[in-house]
Every structure is written in C-alpha cells, then in structure tokens.
Amino acid sequence: MAVKKFAIACYDDEAPLFDAVHKVRHSGYKLHDVYTPFPVHGLDQAMGLKETDLHVAGFIFGITGTSTALGFMSWIFTSDWPINYGGKPFFSLPAMIPITFELTVMFAAVGMVLTYCYLNQIMPGVKKHVFHPRQSDDLFVVVIEVTEGTDEAELMNFLNSTNPVETNVQIAEEGWWYGRFDKEEEYQKQLA
Amino acid sequence: MHLKYESFIREPLVDGNKTYKDVTADICRPIEQKPSKLWYFGLVVSLLFLGFGAFSVFWEVYWGIGVWGINHTIGWGWDITNFVWWVGIGHAGTLISAILLLFRQHWRTGVNRAAEAMTIFAVMCAGQFPIFHMGRVWDAMYVLPLPNTRGPLWPNFNSALLWDVFAISTYFTVSLLFWYSGLIPDFATIRDRAKTKLRKRLYGLASFGWTGTAKNWQRFEALSLVLAGLSTPLVLSVHTIVSFDFATSVIPGWHATIFPPYFVAGAIFSGFAMVNTLLILVRKIYRLEEYITMGHIEAMNKVIVLTGSIVGIAYLTELFMAWYSQVVYEQEAFKWRVLGPYWWSYWAMMTCNVVSPQFFWFKKLRRNIVFSFILSIVVNIGMWFERFVIIATTLYRDYIPSNWSYYSPTWPELGFYLGTFGLFFTCFLLFSKYFPVIAIAEIKFVLKTTGDKAHEDNLALEEKSLEEFIHIAEHAH
Numbered sequence: 001m002a003v004k005k006f007a008i009a010c011y012d013d014e015a016p017l018f019d020a021v022h023k024v025r026h027s028g029y030k031l032h033d034v035y036t037p038f039p040v041h042g043l044d045q046a047m048g049l050k051e052t053d054l055h056v057a058g059f060i061f062g063i064t065g066t067s068t069a070l071g072f073m074s075w076i077f078t079s080d081w082p083i084n085y086g087g088k089p090f091f092s093l094p095a096m097i098p099i100t101f102e103l104t105v106m107f108a109a110v111g112m113v114l115t116y117c118y119l120n121q122i123m124p125g126v127k128k129h130v131f132h133p134r135q136s137d138d139l140f141v142v143v144i145e146v147t148e149g150t151d152e153a154e155l156m157n158f159l160n161s162t163n164p165v166e167t168n169v170q171i172a173e174e175g176w177w178y179g180r181f182d183k184e185e186e187y188q189k190q191l192a
Numbered sequence: 193m194h195l196k197y198e199s200f201i202r203e204p205l206v207d208g209n210k211t212y213k214d215v216t217a218d219i220c221r222p223i224e225q226k227p228s229k230l231w232y233f234g235l236v237v238s239l240l241f242l243g244f245g246a247f248s249v250f251w252e253v254y255w256g257i258g259v260w261g262i263n264h265t266i267g268w269g270w271d272i273t274n275f276v277w278w279v280g281i282g283h284a285g286t287l288i289s290a291i292l293l294l295f296r297q298h299w300r301t302g303v304n305r306a307a308e309a310m311t312i313f314a315v316m317c318a319g320q321f322p323i324f325h326m327g328r329v330w331d332a333m334y335v336l337p338l339p340n341t342r343g344p345l346w347p348n349f350n351s352a353l354l355w356d357v358f359a360i361s362t363y364f365t366v367s368l369l370f371w372y373s374g375l376i377p378d379f380a381t382i383r384d385r386a387k388t389k390l391r392k393r394l395y396g397l398a399s400f401g402w403t404g405t406a407k408n409w410q411r412f413e414a415l416s417l418v419l420a421g422l423s424t425p426l427v428l429s430v431h432t433i434v435s436f437d438f439a440t441s442v443i444p445g446w447h448a449t450i451f452p453p454y455f456v457a458g459a460i461f462s463g464f465a466m467v468n469t470l471l472i473l474v475r476k477i478y479r480l481e482e483y484i485t486m487g488h489i490e491a492m493n494k495v496i497v498l499t500g501s502i503v504g505i506a507y508l509t510e511l512f513m514a515w516y517s518q519v520v521y522e523q524e525a526f527k528w529r530v531l532g533p534y535w536w537s538y539w540a541m542m543t544c545n546v547v548s549p550q551f552f553w554f555k556k557l558r559r560n561i562v563f564s565f566i567l568s569i570v571v572n573i574g575m576w577f578e579r580f581v582i583i584a585t586t587l588y589r590d591y592i593p594s595n596w597s598y599y600s601p602t603w604p605e606l607g608f609y610l611g612t613f614g615l616f617f618t619c620f621l622l623f624s625k626y627f628p629v630i631a632i633a634e635i636k637f638v639l640k641t642t643g644d645k646a647h648e649d650n651l652a653l654e655e656k657s658l659e660e661f662i663h664i665a666e667h668a669h
Contacts, residue, residue, distance in 0.1 A: 012212075014640070037212065037381065038633040039409035047406055054414045058422075072337070076346045085350050098355040098433050105422050106362040113369045116415045117400065120408045122376065126401030136381040136404055138212035138636075181396025182389040 001175030003187045005146040006032060007155050008131050009164040010139040014040060017140040020162040021046045024144065029155060032143040032174075035135040054116060061111030062104045069103035070096060127179030129172040139165065197641070200651040204644035205299055208482040212636050215483075219630050220382055222478045227625055230477065238617035245611005248604040249324055257327045259604050265597035266587045270605040271325040272437075273579040277462070278318035278612065279360065279434055280455070280575065283427050284463020285311025286367055289374075290423035293416065298642050299491055301634040302484045305378075306474060307467045308371040309627070313619040314466075315364045317612035322356065324608070352436040359433040366426055370419045376402045377412070378632045431459045438582065445525035445586040448513065454506035461499035461545070462575035464492050468568040470620065472561060474629055483630050486559050493558040496571065500549030503578075507546065521591065528589040529581060533598060541581050544574020 011017040017040070024031050025048065034047060044051075073096045077083075082090045117123055135141045144159070146152055146169065159167050173187050210218070252259050262269045285307040292300035323332055335357050337346055347354050379399035386392045402408065435455035438446040468489060475484040514522040529538050548570050551557050558564070584599050623629070640646050653661060 033405045033407075035404045036406065036409065037216075037404060038377075038636040039413050040406070043406050044410050049407055049410065052407075052411050052414045054411055055418050058418045073349050076337075077349065081343060081346060083348075085348060088350055092350065095350045098352075098429065098436070099349060099358045101425070101429055102355075102358040102362040102433075105426050106358075106365060109366040109369050109419060109422055112415060112418060113373060116373070116411055120402075120411055122400035122402055122408075124397050124400055127396070128401050128403045130384060130403060133384045136377070136384045136402075137216045176401055180393050181383055181399075182392035 001173065001177075003171060003173050005169065006131070006172055007144045007146050007152070007159060007169045008167065009142045009144075009159040009162065010132055010134070010166040011142070011163070012139055012165045014140070016163045017142070018042070018046055020142055020159075020164070023158075023162055024142065027158065029150070029158070030145040030147060032145045035131060035141040035143065037136050037138060037140075040140070052119075054112065054119065057115040058108045058112040061115075062108035064111075065104040065107030066100055068107070069100040073099065121176045125178050126176045127181060127185075128176045129170075129174075129185075131170060131172065132166070198647065198650065200647040200654060202642075202647070203485070203487040204647050205302060205485065205487065205642040206483060206635060206639055207485055207644050209645050210482065210639065210643060212639065215635050215639065216381055216385070216632060218480065218483070219628050219632050219635070220385060222624065223382060223626060223628065224385070224387075228477075231621060231625060235618065235621050238614045238621060241610045241614025242618055243611075243614070244607050245609075245614050248607025248611060249320070252324060252604045252608070253329055257325070259602060261600050261602045261605060263597055263599065265590065265595045266584055266599040268325075268583050268587065269599050270580075270601045270609060271321050273576065273583050274609050274612065275318050275321035275325075276434055276455075276579045277576050278314045278321075280431065280459035280462045280579075281466045281572070282311040282314035282318065282363070282367075282463065283431055283456075283459040284467050285309070285314075286363075286370075286423050286427045287460055287463065288467065289370060290420040290427065293420040294424060298638045299488055301631055301638050302488045303467065303471055303492070303630075304634070305371075305374065305627075305631045306471060306624075306629045308367060308374075309620065309623045309629075310467060310470055311367050311463075312364070312371060313616045313623075314463075315360065315367065316619070317616050319360055319364065320608070320612060320615075322353075322360075352433065352440045355433045356437060359430040363426060363430045366419070366423055370416075370423060373412070373415060373419070374631055374634075375627065376400055377404060378628045380404065381632055382628065427459075428456055431456045443525075443586055443590065444519070444521040445510075445529070446582070448510065450506055450509055450513070454503065457499045457502040457506065458545075458575060458578060461496060461503055461549075462572055464495050464499070465568040465571035465575075468492050468496070468564055469572070472565045472568070474624060478624070478629065480630060483635060486561075489561065489564055490555075490558045493552045493564055496568075497549045497552035500545060500552075500571070504546035507542065525586060525589065529585045532585070532589060534581070534585040534588065537577050537581050537585060541574055541577035544570050545578060548574065 009020060011020060017034075021031070021034060021043070025046075031047065034043060036043065074091060077090050077092075088095070121128075130136075131143055132139055132141050142159075142164075144155065146155065152169065156167060156169070171187055173185065179185065206215075208214070260269065260271070262271070285304075288300050288307040289304045292304070323329060326332055334340070334345065335347055335354065338344075347357075376399055379395050380402040383392060383395035383399050386395055432452040432455065435451035439448060439451035441447055471484050472489065475481050511526055514526045517523075528534075548567055551563070551567065588598060589596055653664065656664070
C-alpha cells in the first residue's frame with residue numbers, strides 16, 4: 001500500500017475517547033481509525049461505521065454444508081451403491097440428520113472464520129503498523145491522516161484540546177504486508 | 193456508552209481495584225516469568241505418563257486387541273468408557289464459552305479461556321480411543337467418505353458410530369476455531385509487550401497481525417456471537433450422538449430414549465467439575481484469585497448441583513421404567529447392575545454422582561475452596577463409574593446366560609488411560625505457561641461494569657434520587 005503521515009492521540013478512558021471521536025467527525029479531519037484494546041460498544045456508531053455482514057457469510061456456508069451432506073448421502077444410498085442394512089429404507093431422512101447437522105455447523109464455522117480473517121486482513125505472517133505499544137494494553141488511540149492540505153500545527157492544537165494522555169505524529173505504512181514483528185521496517189527508520 | 197448497569201449489591205467479577213493496565217500485567221505475568229520448579233515437575237510427570245501411554249498403544253496396535261481384557265460378551269470396556277468420559281468433560285468448556293455468552297453471563301470471562309483449552313485437550317484425548325480401539329488402525333481412513341479404489345466403498349451413514357466420527361471432528365474443529373479466534377487479540381497484547389526478539393516473532397505470528405481497529409472488533413463480536421450460536425446446538429448434538437452409540441442398539445438398559453438428555457446433563461456435570469479442579473489449581477498457582485473469584489467457583493458449583501440432580505433423576509427414571517415397562521430383560525439388566533458382581537461400581541456411581549453434589553445446596557460448602565476441589569474430583573470419579581456401569585455392567589449380563597462373563601482391564605488399557613492424562617496435562621501445562629489463561633480483552637470489556645471499583649461508583653449513584661439518576665444517564669455518551 002502506501003506510506004503516509006499520521007497524527008495520533010491516546011486516551012486512557014472511554015469518556016474523553018468518545019468526546020474526541022465526535023469532535024473529529026465534526027471537524028473535517030480525516031479519521032483513519034481508532035485502535036482499542038477491547039471492543040468498545042458505541043464506538044462504531046460514533047465513528048459512523050456500517051454494521052458488519054459477516055453472519056450472512058456464515059449462513060451461506062451453512063446452507064452449503066446442509067445441501068452437501070444431504071445430497072451426497074442421498075446419492076450414495078439411492079444411486080451409487082445402495083446396500084440393504086437390516087431392511088432399513090434406502091432413503092431414510094432421520095438417519096441422515098445427525099451428519100447433516102454436523103456438516104452444516106462445520107462448514108459454517110470454518111467458512112465464517114476464513115471470511116473473518118480475510119475481511120480483517122489477518123493471517124499468520126501478516127504485519128501491520130502498531131501506532132502505540134499500549135494500544136493493545138490500556139490506551140485508546142485515535143489516528144488521523146495528515147494529508148498535504150492539513151495544517152499540522154492546527155491539527156495538533158485541536159487534538160491536544162481533547163484531553164489526551166499523549167499525542168504524536170508518525171510516518172507509517174498503511175494496510176498490511178508480509179513481515180516479522182521482531183524486525184524493524186524501513187519506514188520506521190524515517191523519523192516523523 | 194455502557195448499556196449495562198450492575199448494582200453494587202452484586203458480587204464483583206474482578207477484585208482488587210484493577211485498571212486496564214493491571215489486568216494486562218497480572219494475566220501476562222505467568223507468561224513473562226520463568227516457569228517455577230512445580231511447573232517443570234508437573235511437565236516431567238505428564239511426559240512420563242504420556243510416554244507410558246504411547247508404549248501401551250504401540251503394544252496394542254502391534255499385538256492386537258487381544259492384549260486388552262475385552263471379550264466376546266463385553267466387547268467395549270475401558271476404551272469406550274474413557275472415550276465417553278473425556279468427551280463429556282470437554283463439553284463444559286463450550287458451554288461456558290458459547291451458552292453463557294448467549295445468556296450474557298459476564299462471569300464467564302474469568303473462566304472461559306481455560307475452560308475452552310480444557311475442551312480442546314479433552315477432545316484430543318477422547319479421540320484417541322475410537323481410533324485405537326479399531327485394532328486395524330491403518331484402515332482408519334475407510335471411516336471417512338473419501339473416494340477409494342474399492343467401488344468406491346462408502347461408510348454406513350445409518351450407523352451411530354459413524355455419526356460420532358462426524359460429530360467429534362466437527363466439535364474439535366469448531367472449538368479450536370472459537371478458542372483461537374478469541375486468542376488472537378490477546379496474542380497481540382503479549383506481542384506488543386514482548387521484550388525478546390523470539391517472543392516478538394512468535395507471538396507476532398500467532399497474533400496474525402491483529403491491531404485492534406474498531407471494525408476488527410465489530411467483526412470479532414459478530415463472529416463470537418455466531419460461533420456461540422453454532423456451538424450451543426453442537427454441544428447438545430455431539431453428546432446426544434455419543435449417547436446414540438448406546439441408545440440405537442437393542443441391548444436392555446441401553447435402548448432407552450432417556451439417553452440423550454441424561455448424557456448431556458452428565459457431560460455438563462463432569463465437565464464443570466473438571467473445570468473447577470483445574471481452575472482452583474490455576475488461580476492458586478498463578479495468583480489469579482482476583483480474576484477467578486469465589487463467585488466464579490460458586491457459580492460453577494451451582495451448575496454442578498443442578499446437573500448432578502438431573503443425572504440422579506435420570507438414574508431413578510431408568511429404574512422406574514424398568515419396573516413400569518414389565519419387560520423382564522430390562523428388569524434383569526438393572527437387577528444385575530445393582531446386585532450382581534459389579535454392584536460395587538454401581539454404588540460408587542450413585543454415591544459420587546447423586547449423593548455428593550447435594551452438599552452444594554449449602555452456601556458455606558459452595559464457597560469453600562478445599563471442599564469444592566475435593567468434590568470436583570469425587571464427581572469426576574463418579575462420572576467415570578457411570579460410563580463404566582453403562583457399558584460393562586450392561587454387556588456382562590445380556591440375553592443369553594451362557595454368554596455371561598466378567599471384565600477386568602489389562603495393563604495396556606490402564607497405560608492408555610494414564611497416557612491420555614499425560615497428554616492432557618502436558619498440553620494444559622504448556623498452555624498455562626505460553627498462552628494467557630484468562631481472556632484479557634474480555635476481562636477489560638467487563639471491568640467497567642462488573643469490577644469492584646465500578647460497583648463502588650454505582651453505590652454513590654444509587655444513593656441519589658431517581659430524577660437525578662435519569663438526568664445523569666441521559667447526559668452520558
């Protein structure tokens with residue numbers, strides 16, 4: 001992706017965080033993202049994010065599992081190799097229910113987790129820029145993109161007026177790449 | 193922004209006036225410290241058991257099932273007893289993670305990570321038994337519906353034993369996915385705190401590059417909810433299918449419709465007891481009593497007394513139905529269970545499963561750590577006897593008296609069972625050293641509404657008048 005400049009403001013409590021997010025959205029600055037150590041309810045609405053459609057993927061995968069199981073077993077028992085098991089009927093729906101149910105759940109779960117990883121862009125070997133080491137510990141980090149048209153001094157004044165614990169400006173790679181977290185990246189060697 | 197309000201009179205879920213920083217520091221402490229001598233000792237003992245188990249299994253695969261004590265009459269002995277025992281234990285983890293999430297029981301956050309890990313390791317142990325009891329283990333692939341050069345020859349989808357294969361595989365996969373997806377943010381926390389290059393690299397790999405954006409968390413919660421919704425019927429169906437291994441047969445004492453609910457209640461019963469056993473040790477050894485509080489232990493003890501009573505009612509129902517049905521084979525089956533040469537196992541089962549959990553009706557005993565620990569072990573022993581009674585003491589007196597026999601386990605069977613304990617504790621010790629035993633992000637999520645500090649603040653709020661309270665609530669974010 002691209003290397004860009006970002007300004008961050010860190011908060012240690014939810015109240016100033018929501019305050020800041022509201023102000024940023026009304027200010028016209030470009031809100032890149034908000035990093036939190038745990039899910040904060042109400043933050044997606046405050047940021048104007050849409051609801052996720054992940055459950056739809058789960059449903060589709062589940063239906064695939066049901067049809068695969070029922071279809072496959074029916075084909076085997078009626079067409080490919082019907083066997084007379086103790087006089088039981090060739091097509092017996094009650095006997096096929098347990099496996100159908102299990103395969104539904106299996107397909108739905110595996111498919112949904114893979115979709116989740118794809119959407120969140122996470123995978124073993126993926127590396128992303130960590131704006132502050134405490135963003136997964138106890139700080140809520142609001143990240144604003146500094147474009148060519150942004151007055152950096154004005155932006156920093158604005159951020160400092162929202163009561164943050166810390167603010168700074170960083171150069172960072174947007175998005176993700178294949179990398180290791182124990183190695184420093186090229187762009188990190190450029191100071192802000 | 194917190195839609196949940198909890199009154200100060202409720203017991204706090206997190207003690208010690210913790211901040212978010214404290215939570216991270218406390219839970220990461222066992223991972224960041226060097227392991228104690230006790231940990232090394234436990235690991236060595238577990239590996240020894242595992243080694244003996246591996247040797248016993250090799251012996252059985254090489255020489256054949258004949259080295260076991262099973263015979264023509266009693267075709268299933270310790271192998272299937274242990275299988276059902278381990279699978280039953282595994283169900284508590286999923287129940288705590290999934291069902292308690294759907295019921296919005298926030299107390300699950302202190303125990304769910306360790307309970308889910310227990311589930312995965314228990315299912316791994318359980319899975320060994322159906323595989324190795326096949327004898328010709330090298331033909332195990334024929335159990336799966338894979339195209340082959342014999343027709344293709346497909347498995348019998350009418351068979352409860354095959355339903356089991358699908359159920360256990362699905363259960364293992366889904367539990368693993370649910371557990372790991374919850375671990376990803378916690379690995380990111382450990383990665384960001386890591387001091388050595390190796391840890392940064394390995395936890396970086398394990399964390400999948402997680403950074404914790406708002407959208408990521410939104411999807412995380414959606415995924416957790418749906419996986420919980422899938423796992424709940426999965427728990428119920430998997431142990432129902434395991435019960436079908438018996439219920440779909442024609443053996444008196446087995447062919448009964450009470451088996452599915454009886455088995456599911458029994459699984460939850462033994463699983464919660466095992467969770468208690470493990471967590472009482474974990475909280476003491478890793479000094480996490482402020483996160484795994486007495487309230488958590490008490491809640492689990494309440495579930496134990498509930499499910500133990502359900503299991504007791506199931507036993508009485510079986511006896512009643514044997515009498516009421518006037519089917520002489522059913523009546524004889526139970527007579528031989530209670531009064532025959534295996535009477536001692538039946539009475540061990542009754543004492544451990546029906547009588548002992550009743551002590552948990554008393555609050556003083558529910559909140560006593562030593563008593564809870566001892567009772568949790570008694571319950572697990574009782575549940576082992578239940579599976580043994582169902583299997584061996586039903587098979588040993590079947591329709592034809594000339595078939596009647598007796599079963600004693602041999603050393604390879606004992607070794608196999610001890611080996612699974614070795615596998616379980618090796619995995620659990622490694623888990624407790626390198627993985628966070630408590631869900632860090634989830635504890636932080638509930639800290640502001642259910643921690644002791646939050647309750648103290650709520651006390652101040654509750655002393656105001658109703659109008660003032662409404663005014664404050666309206667003007668919060």
